[in-house]
Amino acid sequence: MRIVVLDGYTLNPGDNPWDAVAALGELTVHDRTPREAIRERAAGAHMVLTNKTPLDADTIAALPDLAYIGVLATGYDVVDIRAAAARSIPVCNVPGYGTEAVAQHVFAFLLELCRRIARHDASVKVGNWSANKDWCFWETTQIELTGKTMGIVGFGNMGKRVGQIANAFGMKVLAYSPNTRTMPGYEPFSYVSLDELFARSDVVTLHCPLSDATRGMVNRVRLASMKQGAILINTARGPLLDEAAVAAALNDNHLGGLGVDVVAVEPIRPDNPLLTAKNCLITPHMAWATLTARQTLMRVTADNIRAFLAGAPTNVVNAPKA
Template sequence: MTHPVSSHHHTRDGDRAPVAVVIDAGYDQHTIEEDILKPYGFRVIERACHGDAAAVVEAVREADAVLVRESPVTANAIDEMKHCRVIVRYGVGVDNIHRRRAAERGIYVANVPDYGVEEVSDHTLALLLSVLRRTAARDRAVREGMWNVARREPMHRIAGRTLGIIGYGRIGAAFHRKVSTLGFSETRVHDANGGVLPYGAVAADLDELIARSDVISLHLPLRPSTEKMISRERIAAMQPGTVIVNTSRGGLIDEESLVEALQSGHLGGAGLDVFADEPPAPDHPLLSTPNTVLSDHTAWYSEESVAELQTKAAQEVARVFAGEAPKHWVNRWD
């Protein structure tokens, strides 16, 4: 449903052209956004804020639309906006945007939840296989002149084991489709939305899934209700040798407890694309923890997914300036 936007957002200074501010441009160019927004008279400008909340306040003050990656769009930044009608997150998670304050001011917040599904599910599978088959460790060993030392790090057959998937949105479902060919004897799914599961998947209580799965993959957003949901107690309840894969948000896991469980050998390994704080500090214990495969929050990335993301983010701005509500409106006030 389209909601009439507060009148103060329609104020224009004479012939002032609307401005779309891209915070922390992470892309080679913004011709995609410029082409999509050209019919609405937009100028697209980039502002590097590097996570600095005060810099964001200054960058967005005159913006009619804001496109943002990780930098915080705080209540203060929203209060200072003179013209803004829509804030779009380049990506899925919107925990860096003060959605409630934006709603109070009649400013839409939208995200792009349906890009990179193939990439993230591919990357999850790659991390899973790399941990279970220890390919990163084998690569290092060969380069260091070691040969036939695999049995120092025992591996186990994938077929016949139990998979647990926590979160079953687009990415969780795509990952399940791809991983289902590996021969897991059982797939347990915990999904807060309670959607219909395909053949071969069984709905499970979270703690039951954690206690009975050999491999656990996380596919859900970071919210107050999910922060550190993989807690010290839940890690302790996992079967010895369990492997965890996380391509969602680092804050879902109690990292300190994860490190301890990996170091003690209680857990069999972890494949992580995300960390509680990014990038992790050079002395972060996960960087030297055994049988971890780590990547730099790049599960979402491919050349194709970047273009898709830029296109869909700009289309949300265009919808608002065409008098519609965003397709993926995440701070609804009606």
Template sequence: MSAHHVVFLDRASLKAKVRTPSFGGRYVEHAKTAPEQVVERLKGATVAITNKVPLREEVLAQLPDLKMIAVAATGYDVIDVPACRARGIAVANIRNYAVHTVPEHAFALILALRRNILAYRQDVEAGVWQKSDQFCFFTHDIGDLHGATLGIIGEGALGQGTAKIARGFGMEVLFADHEPPKMPGVEFTPLDEVLARSDVISLHCPLTPSTRNLIGLAEFRKMKRNALLINTARGGLVDEAALITALDEGLIAGAGFDVLTVEPPRNGHPLLDVRRPNFILTPHVAWASDGAMQFLADQLIDNVELWAAGTPQHLVT
């Protein structure tokens, strides 16, 4: 095996221990890399590791030694895959590392919203409990999950993991029939029926041209007025302006989001200004449990080592 020069472009994006590849050679880490630094830092490298640093055709054309790109994520839209195929550059991504943490985060949002946890906390902080004539007070509805219906859009590992938790709560689970291709062996329900019947809808599908703005104002109008929308997948799946309208007009009871169309929202974002107890926004951390990130880091180097040994795994090229 010839020596390899491995460069991790945005090591700070991963909060975990990353072992040095076992095959020796040169291994270099950069906390972060600006677009104008990519070519210089990858000059002479045979393997590039990136999470969010884009590698497009114009960059790849200047890196004749590059043979493999290891993406430190499941999504690989930052990579120009056709250009890599044309140049014989292998691209590998991460698989099934967030099968527990994302469904758990989705249910943290579901439980908080279904039981109006934030609203009750605000009331306690405002002194409402202290003024109550009874040992408790009922200023907000509290909904059980048992017997409720969960609609899931996206039947992969994360959708399946969410369904497993839902069934443990005694929920009925519906998988929405949608594009892209479906997983065999899963019973699907037409999307419009899922929208109409579900008490909670949770998104777990990839962002593609066919799923962009999958949930817009027309879809919100088909949902129950007491329904919740949970998005721990991608921001572009939901028309964010329509979401604000739906919340303002009471078309749905609430929403929990872990993603935005632009991340990070450095120049502001409409959803940052939605300050209400029936909306929760977290900063794209559903995937980021300590265990999940360590699993990702270990698989990331596995991908590099197995490719170098001639037995690659998780290739997308």
């Protein structure tokens, strides 16, 4: 079986070998694939693995040998899963590999926004502590998390893990999920409506998928409903935010801080309004990328292929409904 990886560099920039996948077929790995080269590189492949390189309906139709699509991520919106299903091609993702990494990144954002460690480290190193008349100083208001309310939009495995950590910090946790009625209770978390969550939370963190219903969900109206000085964190998908509206809320001090690991267009464009917004932390879509998480992703990718070859594919996102 011929296996082609279209964009493998982020999974293995040199520290996470493809050995487990290479053992399962004739493997070709491309670090990156421009759109115009997708069909040429995937031609003749029985299995195509992709992270962000799109496989649309026309591309899938142009690959007669294709029998399996592996997504090197949890989200699979880069693949036309209906077109694949029409050809009986399973699309298999890797759920849960980055839960711990992303949850910890959320709190890296939150702690930095509340305590501004990097700013004070820099201040000390340019001599401001040495020249200070007192034995301590701070340049920003220092905020404790204990007693604050965190609102979590999307309460799957990722959202629950963030909630557990928030609870350990002594925070109250509000959760919103469209599937609330079918989910068991998770004390001490409270399920509320989306509007109530935004209105009551001191911190809102997004862990929902991108869909027609969620695109631009954090807009001018929703931002206005938030508490003065509330913090917003997005490690899910960039287009969940109306970035111009969010930047405006930061610049007029209604929104107290923002941490984003994702933006609407990636890599970020030089004219993105968040780049010049006040109290905004931006990381380059790296929350998922701990070595431990990437090793798990590689292992499960190989497991998915092995299961497909055995005739019992797992983690199939386009399986026919019973």
